[in-house]
Amino acid sequence: MFPGCGLIEDALAAELYLECNRHTTRLDLLSETLRDNKELMTKAVSQNDWALRDASKRLRDDEKVVRAAVAHNGHALEHASERLRDDVDVVRAAVQKIGFVLQWASVRLRDDERVVRAAVAQHGLALRFASVRLRSDRQVVREAVAQHGCALRYASDALCDDKEVVRVAVAQDGYALRHASKALRDDRDVVLAAVADDGEALTYASERLRDDKETVRAAVARHGYALTYASYRLRDDKEVVRAAVAQNGDALEHASDRIKGIPTHNAASLASRVAALCVLNRKVPCARELFRAVIEAARLWEEPV
DSSP: OOGGGOOBOOHHHHHHHHHHOTTOSOGGGBOTTGGGOHHHHHHHHTTOTTHHHHSOTTGGGOHHHHHHHHHHOGGGGGGSOTTGGGOHHHHHHHHHHOGGGGGGSOTTGGGOHHHHHHHHHHOGGGGGGSOTTGGGOHHHHHHHHHHOGGGGGGSOHHHHTOHHHHHHHHHHOGGGGGGSOTTGGGOHHHHHHHHHHOGGGGGGSOTTGGGOHHHHHHHHHHOGGGGGGSOHHHHTOHHHHHHHHHHOGGGGGGSOHHHHTOOOTTSOOHHHHHHHHHHHHHHSTTOHHHHHHHHHHHTTTSOOO
């Protein structure tokens, strides 16, 4: 329809081109005059993710055109004029679509609480682009970590040591525990909240809590492989290992050598019996209760008679 894809200078041809190539990134094929045509480019930015990039400098500073662009795709903010990247309404519209485009906002607006809260509500990790002041603001950070726990990574040191903020973060994503202060990684309440979301968050708990039976049992009940991060003492604890294997039979490989060497009640090899259970667990992953029942029936942890 457009042989050779030469420069398009006719408005009607340009409209036809845009209609037939809604997702093309080659708006540079339009003449400078057409890329400065407000009506044409307003339509283009409303259906093409990158059209604003190829609009004339004048239109990249036109509020109507830029609003249409960010309403379609927040990333268009990157190509708006400096003046409009400092316009609170334009920027808020953009970050409500894609929080990460906060990075293209002016320094002033990255320190604007309304704009930043809108950004972190869309994606908590947008906190990364907020001002130092707002990354130290308890309410802003709390909202960010509630949306994405690992936004805690970008919070101030003081807030990484705030128990309430950190509990909100680890409840949303257990792995956020890695960004908590040393003191809170040694706090049982915080660590229990983290492993309740993801047992493997135990890896970021303090050495003391990785040797705490209540904490480790909670972790392995959520994710059997968390046994890897328990102290050797607890990897040698039959109750803890039993809870881990009940969740994931393969967790047995992380138990102590003593536990792995315990003979079973009928003198069969523990390793072979657990291997069979592991196969069952993998083949019927949804049958957790059945798997638990089989373990109970096998009486794997009974001392030999």
